[in-house]
Amino acid sequence: MSLWRQLTYGLRSLAHRTKRDRDVADEVEQYFEEAAAAWMARGLSVEEARRVARLEAGNMTVVKERVNSYGWENAARSFVGDLRFAARQLLKHPVFTATTTLTLALGIGANTAIFTVVQSILLAPLPYQNADRLAVLDTHWTNSGHTTPRVTGPDAVDVRDQARSMEAVSLYAGGDLGVQLRDHSVYTELIFVDANFGRVFSLQPIAGRLFTDADAHHAALVSEQFARDNFGSTQAALGQMLHVENEPLEITGVLPSTFDFPAKTQVWEASPLRPESESRTAFNYRAVGRLRPGVSFRSAQTELDGISRRLETAYPDANRNKRILALPLQQALTGDARPTLLLLWATVGLILLIACVNVTHLQLVRSMERRREIAIRKALGSSRWQVMQPVILEILLVSLIGGMAGVLLAFPAVRVLVAMAPRELPRADEIHLNGWVLAFTLGLAVLTALVSSMLPALRAAKVDPAEALKHDASRGMSRHGAVRFRDGLVIAEVAATFVLAMGAGLLLHTMMTLRSRDMGYRTRQLLVVDADAPAHSEQDAHRAVQQFNEVFAQLAAVPGVEHVGGIMGLPTGNYGSNGYYKTRGGLPVDLGHEASSIFNVASPGYFQAMGIPIKRGRDFSAQDTYESPFVAVISKSLAKQSFGNDDPVGKQIQCGLDSDKWMTVVGVVGDVRQESPAEQPGPALYMPMTQHPFYANQIHIVLRTGVKPLSLMNAVQEKIAEINPLIALRFTTMGAMVNKSIAAERFRAALISSFAGVGLLLAMLGVYGTVAYSVAQRTFEIGIRMAFGAEKSVILRTVLEHAAKLACCGIAAGLMLSLILARLVRGMLVGVRPMDPLSLGAAALLLLLTALAAAFAPGWKATHVDPRVALRAE
Amino acid sequence: MLASSAMTDLNTDVIQGTLDMLILKTLSLEPMHGFGIARRVEQISRGVFKMNPGSLLTALQRLERAGWLDAEWRQTENSRRAKFYTLTRTGKKQLESETSDWTRRASAIARLLKAEG
Numbered sequence: 001m002s003l004w005r006q007l008t009y010g011l012r013s014l015a016h017r018t019k020r021d022r023d024v025a026d027e028v029e030q031y032f033e034e035a036a037a038a039w040m041a042r043g044l045s046v047e048e049a050r051r052v053a054r055l056e057a058g059n060m061t062v063v064k065e066r067v068n069s070y071g072w073e074n075a076a077r078s079f080v081g082d083l084r085f086a087a088r089q090l091l092k093h094p095v096f097t098a099t100t101t102l103t104l105a106l107g108i109g110a111n112t113a114i115f116t117v118v119q120s121i122l123l124a125p126l127p128y129q130n131a132d133r134l135a136v137l138d139t140h141w142t143n144s145g146h147t148t149p150r151v152t153g154p155d156a157v158d159v160r161d162q163a164r165s166m167e168a169v170s171l172y173a174g175g176d177l178g179v180q181l182r183d184h185s186v187y188t189e190l191i192f193v194d195a196n197f198g199r200v201f202s203l204q205p206i207a208g209r210l211f212t213d214a215d216a217h218h219a220a221l222v223s224e225q226f227a228r229d230n231f232g233s234t235q236a237a238l239g240q241m242l243h244v245e246n247e248p249l250e251i252t253g254v255l256p257s258t259f260d261f262p263a264k265t266q267v268w269e270a271s272p273l274r275p276e277s278e279s280r281t282a283f284n285y286r287a288v289g290r291l292r293p294g295v296s297f298r299s300a301q302t303e304l305d306g307i308s309r310r311l312e313t314a315y316p317d318a319n320r321n322k323r324i325l326a327l328p329l330q331q332a333l334t335g336d337a338r339p340t341l342l343l344l345w346a347t348v349g350l351i352l353l354i355a356c357v358n359v360t361h362l363q364l365v366r367s368m369e370r371r372r373e374i375a376i377r378k379a380l381g382s383s384r385w386q387v388m389q390p391v392i393l394e395i396l397l398v399s400l401i402g403g404m405a406g407v408l409l410a411f412p413a414v415r416v417l418v419a420m421a422p423r424e425l426p427r428a429d430e431i432h433l434n435g436w437v438l439a440f441t442l443g444l445a446v447l448t449a450l451v452s453s454m455l456p457a458l459r460a461a462k463v464d465p466a467e468a469l470k471h472d473a474s475r476g477m478s479r480h481g482a483v484r485f486r487d488g489l490v491i492a493e494v495a496a497t498f499v500l501a502m503g504a505g506l507l508l509h510t511m512m513t514l515r516s517r518d519m520g521y522r523t524r525q526l527l528v529v530d531a532d533a534p535a536h537s538e539q540d541a542h543r544a545v546q547q548f549n550e551v552f553a554q555l556a557a558v559p560g561v562e563h564v565g566g567i568m569g570l571p572t573g574n575y576g577s578n579g580y581y582k583t584r585g586g587l588p589v590d591l592g593h594e595a596s597s598i599f600n601v602a603s604p605g606y607f608q609a610m611g612i613p614i615k616r617g618r619d620f621s622a623q624d625t626y627e628s629p630f631v632a633v634i635s636k637s638l639a640k641q642s643f644g645n646d647d648p649v650g651k652q653i654q655c656g657l658d659s660d661k662w663m664t665v666v667g668v669v670g671d672v673r674q675e676s677p678a679e680q681p682g683p684a685l686y687m688p689m690t691q692h693p694f695y696a697n698q699i700h701i702v703l704r705t706g707v708k709p710l711s712l713m714n715a716v717q718e719k720i721a722e723i724n725p726l727i728a729l730r731f732t733t734m735g736a737m738v739n740k741s742i743a744a745e746r747f748r749a750a751l752i753s754s755f756a757g758v759g760l761l762l763a764m765l766g767v768y769g770t771v772a773y774s775v776a777q778r779t780f781e782i783g784i785r786m787a788f789g790a791e792k793s794v795i796l797r798t799v800l801e802h803a804a805k806l807a808c809c810g811i812a813a814g815l816m817l818s819l820i821l822a823r824l825v826r827g828m829l830v831g832v833r834p835m836d837p838l839s840l841g842a843a844a845l846l847l848l849l850t851a852l853a854a855a856f857a858p859g860w861k862a863t864h865v866d867p868r869v870a871l872r873a874e
Numbered sequence: 875m876l877a878s879s880a881m882t883d884l885n886t887d888v889i890q891g892t893l894d895m896l897i898l899k900t901l902s903l904e905p906m907h908g909f910g911i912a913r914r915v916e917q918i919s920r921g922v923f924k925m926n927p928g929s930l931l932t933a934l935q936r937l938e939r940a941g942w943l944d945a946e947w948r949q950t951e952n953s954r955r956a957k958f959y960t961l962t963r964t965g966k967k968q969l970e971s972e973t974s975d976w977t978r979r980a981s982a983i984a985r986l987l988k989a990e991g
Contacts, residue, residue: 026955030907030954034954
């Protein structure tokens with residue numbers, strides 16, 4: 001109540017200032033009149049009564065002023081007055097104001113944009129109920145230190161049944177799959193989840209119901225989006241049938257669009273609580289769980305360690321050294337993005353620091369000009385604070401305006417950032433500016449103001465009036481300390497910019513290396529078709545392979561297509577498998593260090609279509625059937641790893657992909673980089689599709705084309721639909737896939753380079769400012785030199801030399817900083833050393849040129865000083 | 875110190891911290907304007923306390939904003955426009971608590987002084 005009154009009364013008196021003045025005056029006058037009247041009533045004359053009243057009550061004007069000055073609004077008013085003064089000062093110096101505002105807008109804008117991303121991804125809680133209690137289970141091997149985000153079915157079931165710290169545990173598996181609707185099929189993110197899933201996330205369907213364990217293999221939940229796209233509305237989707245791998249599923253419920261786990265999932269198929277895979281060495285599942293209220297991750301882990309130990313004793317072969325970890329879901333989701341985001345944050349922090357130095361510097365230059373004014377004010381008795389206040393207020397004002405401009409800049413910047421972000425960036429849909437970000441920006445603006453005004457303000461406070469008034473800066477007699485200090489600031493700025501430029505150089509060089517790397521196959525002119533043929537039984541799988549073989553033959557006849565092949569395990573693709581293998585007649589293997597490889601299932605003609613050279617032996621052929629002896633093709637690395645210099649063709653090899661049959665090696669092919677250009681080529685084992693049909697119904701079809709690959713899309717789609725319309729299809733090119741595989745590297749390189757560009761711009765401003773100022777100050781000195789016949793080129797050279805000297809000092813300091821900081825980006829570099837001479841040289845040269853360019857304009861001005869004018873000036 | 879006037883002039887300052895209470899008490903009888911309050915306090919205290927208009931009028935603003943008083947411009951008996959203050963309900967409560975607090979402390983001081991004497 002009273003606070004409300006304080007506020008409204010204050011605001012009212014601010015708004016109606018004259019009315020309040022009048023009221024107070026009226027009240028005071030009335031008081032004095034009454035006082036006088038009282039004395040008159042006691043018999044004094046009018047004159048005497050007034051005199052006594054005044055004697056008793058004091059001076060009326062003083063009283064009015066005293067009463068008038070009550071209230072918080074008066075303090076606010078005087079502050080506003082000071083701000084108005086500061087604003088007027090800023091308007092009088094438009095160049096200073098524009099430069100500082102722009103500098104701060106860039107610095108604060110970059111920070112706001114990056115903080116928006118950091119806040120939304122790393123700091124904001126996940127948009128699920130009890131998000132802080134959600135956990136994922138990982139498997140960790142204590143001997144090798146290796147961790148996988150997967151678990152085996154039996155291990156996870158033991159955790160689910162035994163761990164008292166976990167309220168619910170749910171297993172899931174799956175990914176990109178073809179889903180057959182009534183008349184067509186679509187590629188969809190689909191996962192198989194057990195009935196506990198709903199409990200873990202406290203799910204509430206927006207229509208229908210969740211499924212129970214009895215619904216396994218018969219029911220599915222779909223996303224709001226999926227329901228709308230395929231059935232028109234959420235209600236219409238209920239009761240509809242889907243087919244996945246030839247299994248009919250009824251849609252029992254629709255999940256709200258706010259629920260997005262695992263990311264981008266459209267269909268959640270019910271799978272049984274008892275997992276189908278009973279192996280303790282097949283990591284077929286992922287698991288999420290929810291801790292009981294009040295249980296910490298630490299105590300949950302202690303319990304899981306106990307369970308892990310018991311399992312180790314019970315299953316010494318399969319579970320040796322295995323430890324099951326419970327990690328917070330948020331950490332598991334965002335962990336990979338963390339280093340990149342923190343690097344970006346550090347970078348924009350550095351930019352803000354450069355911006356602060358720039359503003360400090362500009363303000364220092366301005367306060368040098370104001371030394372006389374400050375000296376006079378001090379001589380007239382202004383306090384330290386009164387002298388410092390205008391400096392601080394000016395910067396505060398500029399910071400706030402810069403902050404606002406920064407927020408405006410951040411809106412489009414965030415949009416560009418999200419659009420550029422690699423697909424793996426988690427929670428990208430949740431990124432938006434919000435109250436936290438605005439509070440952060442406001443805080444940042446105020447902090448910036450404080451940091452950058454500290455030195456100028458203290459300097460202003462230290463001005464000695466006697467000294468300053470005697471001293472005349474315009475005669476080229478500035479104090480040495482001040483000059484050195486300003487030079488120091490510029491050097492610091494150049495050093496920080498060098499670090500940024502160096503980082504950008506390293507990441508750009510990495511990008512160049514990656515782009516020019518030989519993948520082991522030809523990436524151009526290659527159409528890629530993701531194809532998923534529904535298959536459930538063994539019969540289905542054989543039929544799918546037959547259909548695919550027919551597809552390959554038909555597609556080879558399409559005009560523009562040169563070669564066709566199919567594969568499970570395409571480089572940079574979604575599918576793949578890997579594991580241990582054994583050989584007969586190969587090199588001996590240490591116990592505990594079994595040879596491992598990636599496993600691919602391919603069709604005849606795949607190597608030719610990809611442009612992977614066959615080094616020895618032969619490709620698969622139509623004669624390699626399910627009934628004929630099993631065969632395999634190996635990569636050069638695998639040959640070297642297991643057979644050394646022997647000819648591997650004719651040797652025997654066995655892997656646990658789907659059958660224990662021994663396969664005869666019939667060929668050796670060139671190595672490929674499997675995941676991305678950043679990866680080293682490694683061992684690969686290829687097996688024919690006909691002999692491994694269970695791994696051959698979800699494949700990539702690759703077409704080497706003589707024309708633009710995507711132009712064949714319709715023709716290819718028609719051909720495949722003729723053979724089987726239920727095969728789900730999706731099109732892309734090999735070039736696009738490889739590009740996507742280095743999206744994270746490109747994202748980093750692009751961002752750090754743009755930030756380095758901003759830093760460079762700021763450094764340029766800094767150098768320009770300091771050189772321009774020193775030239776202006778030395779006009780008198782230059783005039784004298786010119787009067788004595790100094791060459792223009794000599795004058796220009798001295799100016800440029802000054803700038804070059806500053807730049808070189810800055811580069812040297814930046815180099816040392818880079819030495820220390822380089823290890824931070826080491827993990828992000830491929831084929832480039834942290835002290836890469838190319839990046840180093842480029843960064844140094846760039847900065848030197850920038851400094852010289854910035855100094856050139858004031859240098860040119862110096863050569864045009866007219867001695868007569870300069871000497872007469874003042 | 876030679877200031878003889880200080881010896882002869884009796885201290886008429888309001889005891890610190892009691893100004894609000896005195897104002898509230900005076901207004902609990904009837905709505906009054908500023909001078910009215912000052913005169914009433916002076917009369918009832920038989921001239922022991924004299925109020926300074928600067929302090930009084932500022933205090934009135936403060937009490938008004940605290941919500942203890944309401945103010946209204948009205949005519950006085952000699953038809954002069956004046957600002958009249960009225961005690962609000964919260965003001966009444968405040969007066970009660972201040973009064974009891976004061977009584978408690980004043981009697982404590984009185985006991986102490988007696989004991990010393």
